[in-house]
Amino acid sequence: MPAFHFHHPIEIRYSDLDPQGHVNNARFLTYFEQARVNYLINLGLFSKEQSFLEIGIILAEATVTFKAPVYFSSAPRVGVRVSRLGNKSLTMEYEMAEANGTVYATGATVIVTYDYSTQATVPIPATWRAAIERQEKFFNKDLP
Amino acid sequence: MPAFHFHHPIEIRYSDLDPQGHVNNARFLTYFEQARVNYLINLGLFSKEQSFLEIGIILAEATVTFKAPVYFSSAPRVGVRVSRLGNKSLTMEYEMAEANGTVYATGATVIVTYDYSTQATVPIPATWRAAIERQEKFFNKDLP
Amino acid sequence: MPAFHFHHPIEIRYSDLDPQGHVNNARFLTYFEQARVNYLINLGLFSKEQSFLEIGIILAEATVTFKAPVYFSSAPRVGVRVSRLGNKSLTMEYEMAEANGTVYATGATVIVTYDYSTQATVPIPATWRAAIERQEKFFNKDLP
Amino acid sequence: MPAFHFHHPIEIRYSDLDPQGHVNNARFLTYFEQARVNYLINLGLFSKEQSFLEIGIILAEATVTFKAPVYFSSAPRVGVRVSRLGNKSLTMEYEMAEANGTVYATGATVIVTYDYSTQATVPIPATWRAAIERQEKFFNKDLP
Numbered sequence: 301m302p303a304f305h306f307h308h309p310i311e312i313r314y315s316d317l318d319p320q321g322h323v324n325n326a327r328f329l330t331y332f333e334q335a336r337v338n339y340l341i342n343l344g345l346f347s348k349e350q351s352f353l354e355i356g357i358i359l360a361e362a363t364v365t366f367k368a369p370v371y372f373s374s375a376p377r378v379g380v381r382v383s384r385l386g387n388k389s390l391t392m393e394y395e396m397a398e399a400n401g402t403v404y405a406t407g408a409t410v411i412v413t414y415d416y417s418t419q420a421t422v423p424i425p426a427t428w429r430a431a432i433e434r435q436e437k438f439f440n441k442d443l444p
Numbered sequence: 445m446p447a448f449h450f451h452h453p454i455e456i457r458y459s460d461l462d463p464q465g466h467v468n469n470a471r472f473l474t475y476f477e478q479a480r481v482n483y484l485i486n487l488g489l490f491s492k493e494q495s496f497l498e499i500g501i502i503l504a505e506a507t508v509t510f511k512a513p514v515y516f517s518s519a520p521r522v523g524v525r526v527s528r529l530g531n532k533s534l535t536m537e538y539e540m541a542e543a544n545g546t547v548y549a550t551g552a553t554v555i556v557t558y559d560y561s562t563q564a565t566v567p568i569p570a571t572w573r574a575a576i577e578r579q580e581k582f583f584n585k586d587l588p
Numbered sequence: 589m590p591a592f593h594f595h596h597p598i599e600i601r602y603s604d605l606d607p608q609g610h611v612n613n614a615r616f617l618t619y620f621e622q623a624r625v626n627y628l629i630n631l632g633l634f635s636k637e638q639s640f641l642e643i644g645i646i647l648a649e650a651t652v653t654f655k656a657p658v659y660f661s662s663a664p665r666v667g668v669r670v671s672r673l674g675n676k677s678l679t680m681e682y683e684m685a686e687a688n689g690t691v692y693a694t695g696a697t698v699i700v701t702y703d704y705s706t707q708a709t710v711p712i713p714a715t716w717r718a719a720i721e722r723q724e725k726f727f728n729k730d731l732p
Numbered sequence: 733m734p735a736f737h738f739h740h741p742i743e744i745r746y747s748d749l750d751p752q753g754h755v756n757n758a759r760f761l762t763y764f765e766q767a768r769v770n771y772l773i774n775l776g777l778f779s780k781e782q783s784f785l786e787i788g789i790i791l792a793e794a795t796v797t798f799k800a801p802v803y804f805s806s807a808p809r810v811g812v813r814v815s816r817l818g819n820k821s822l823t824m825e826y827e828m829a830e831a832n833g834t835v836y837a838t839g840a841t842v843i844v845t846y847d848y849s850t851q852a853t854v855p856i857p858a859t860w861r862a863a864i865e866r867q868e869k870f871f872n873k874d875l876p
Contacts, residue, residue: 311743314769314784315614315762317607319496320560321783324603325503326477329470330747337746348805351753352463352746359469363507373780416464455599458625458640459618459758461751465639468747474603481602492661495609496602517636607784608848613791614765617758640751647757651795704752 304379304395305435306342308335312372322369328405329362332394335378336409339392343431353416356425360389361410367403370396376404382432388413388421390432448523448539449579450486452479456516466513472549473506476538479522480553483536487575497560500569504533505554511547514540520548526576532557532565534576592667592683593723594630596623600660610657616693617650620682623666624697627680631719641704644713648677649698655691658684664692670720676701676709678720736811736827737867738774740767744804754801760837761794764826767810768841771824775863785848788857792821793842799835802828808836814864820845820853822864 310331318324337355340346346355370376376396384391394407415422454475462468481499484490490499514520520540528535538551559566598619606612625643628634634643658664664684672679682695703710742763750756769787772778778787802808808828816823826839847854 311766313762313766315606315612315765317784318603319605319607319609321607324474324477325506326470326473326603329473329508330468330745333468333470333747334743334745348803352749352804359510361507361509362469363505364473365505366503371780372784455622457618457622459621459750459756461640462747463749463751463753465751470747474601477603478599478601492659496605496660515636516640612762612765613794614758614761617761617796621756621758647798649795649797650757651793652761653793654791 304381304393306335306339306381307377307379308338309375309377310334310396312370312374312376314372317372322371323374325364325366328364328366328396328407331376331378331396332362332364332380332407332409335380335394336392339380343435345428345431356414356416356422358412358414358421359409360412362407363409364405364407366405368405370404374398374404382436383408385424385429385432388423390424448525448537450479450483450524451521452482452524453519453521454478454540456514456518456520458516461516466515467518469508469510472508472510472540472551475520475522475540476506476508476524476551476553479524479538480536483524487579489572489575500558500560500566502556502558502565503553504556506551507553508549508551510549512549514548518542518548526580527552529568529573529576532567534568592669592681594623594627594668595665596626596668597663597665598622598684600658600662600664602660605660610659611662613652613654616652616654616684616695619664619666619684620650620652620668620695620697623668623682624680627668631723633716633719644702644704644710646700646702646709647697648700650695651697652693652695654693656693658692662686662692670724671696673712673717673720676711678712736813736825738767738771738812739809740770740812741807741809742766742828744802744806744808746804749804754803755806757796757798760796760798760828760839763808763810763828764794764796764812764839764841767812767826768824771812775867777860777863788846788848788854790844790846790853791841792844794839795841796837796839798837800837802836806830806836814868815840817856817861817864820855822856 316323316327376398379395381393382390383393389410389412392409392411396404413422413424460467460471520542523539525537526534527537533554533556536553540548557566557568604611604615664686667683669681670678671681677698677700680697680699684692701710701712748755748759808830811827813825814822815825821842821844824841824843828836845854845856
């Protein structure tokens with residue numbers, strides 16, 4: 301499996317913890333989301349100053365596989381990569397792990413490219429395709 | 445597909461909404477979780493007065509399929525059912541929908557039965573198996 | 589002190605709880621916020637179908653006094669009232685309590701009336717003043 | 733007013749934002765809380781590996797004054813200091829600001845020292861008093 305070439309560190313917040321003393325399961329999607337937005341910023345496809353109505357993606361599906369509990373003392377980072385570029389959708393994969401290698405969770409989201417102004421799905425923009433291929437293709441031979 | 449015989453209503457909170465004006469994607473797992481706990485309470489397998497360290501389950505996997513955006517004006521309920529009873533794990537399925545039938549999301553979680561005191565997985569307790577079968581079996585022929 | 593004449597029930601979510609087993613302190617502002625929006629909806633000053641960019645208020649200050657821990661088994665409601673109507677600002681007071689009278693928290697927010705389109709503070713609209721006085725004045729003699 | 737000698741940086745999460753495009757008001761208490769826990773860790777009064785049932789404090793009151801909206805592009809840090817050491821309670825003050833000086837919010841919490849095992853308030857432990865005085869007193873002449 302190809303490695304992750306983008307990572308975003310996550311600070312565990314006290315408010316992420318639940319009565320079982322570890323990070324609540326729903327927060328994993330929050331962490332993946334935070335890493336996803338930063339992946340797009342890193343590729344120049346979104347900027348922190350833009351409106352999120354211009355980000356042009358919609359989540360169609362999300363999956364999380366929980367491998368180990370995350371505690372307040374954990375210092376994970378979330379690896380993000382695009383593993384599939386379709387016509388109007390793409391798949392992003394995630395791996396949340398400690399620097400020492402302990403994997404807390406893996407996951408994937410199916411993302412549809414969307415124009416909020418026309419409220420319709422659109423083909424993946426050429427700039428997105430180019431930037432994502434530049435980021436992933438060298439490492440990830442099964443991308444088109 | 446068998447119908448859902450337990451439903452838990454969700455009040456959309458302002459704080460569930462994100463800059464795109466609809467409910468944030470991670471909240472769907474929060475809604476499923478809230479419905480799941482209430483499903484167990486309804487079956488007598490947990491009570492609101494118990495410690496959550498006694499609930500005896502761990503999430504191994506969670507999936508959400510997003511069908512339609514949820515707004516502040518939405519009044520969904522989450523249907524919950526057990527679709528598989530294994531030896532040490534079970535699968536719960538979810539459907540978040542408006543009373544009029546609009547489906548916002550579906551999902552599933554693989555749940556492992558766990559003893560927090562010994563920190564080990566355990567077979568599904570007989571009381572759980574009996575209560576879940578009573579709730580689901582009549583309607584759900586593929587349960588053992 | 590005048591009584592509260594509007595109440596909004598709050599369902600405690602599992603995800604509101606923190607590692608100390610009770611509701612996290614920051615959630616109290618979330619509960620007050622949820623009650624505040626519903627107070628405005630109840631008075632006809634906002635509707636669930638409107639954009640929150642049209643709600644026309646900004647928080648200037650918030651205070652919470654914590655009286656008793658809130659647990660998963662709690663079933664509180666939040667009382668809301670306007671205790672002060674100024675020129676461009678008003679004060680809302682909150683009381684979160686169980687139906688049996690146990691008070692979990694009290695609080696207040698200073699709210700500034702604001703026009704998001706011009707990005708400037710504005711005098712409290714006449715319709716707001718009338719509706720709030722109708723709701724509160726009879727009971728609350730110190731309102732103008 | 734004495735300066736803050738401890739600061740904790742906050743990463744704004746997409747999920748902290750609300751439909752008005754800025755950070756939701758309740759999150760400010762979450763940011764203060766995260767900074768507060770790290771202040772205690774920094775003083776050696778708590779460690780990330782401890783149970784939060786051993787932290788020995790309870791919030792009695794919290795106040796936030798909102799000065800400027802916080803956006804996804806903001807990179808604030810929260811200054812924390814103890815401004816009052818009573819017998820069984822202390823006051824912590826907070827200032828959330830950008831490195832360039834823009835102040836987003838100020839606040840304070842009244843905190844009661846508490847023993848979770850006996851479920852009773854306790855005098856501020858001598859080790860806490862010493863560590864806090866060491867951190868604050870030199871700069872903050874009005875502490876005892």
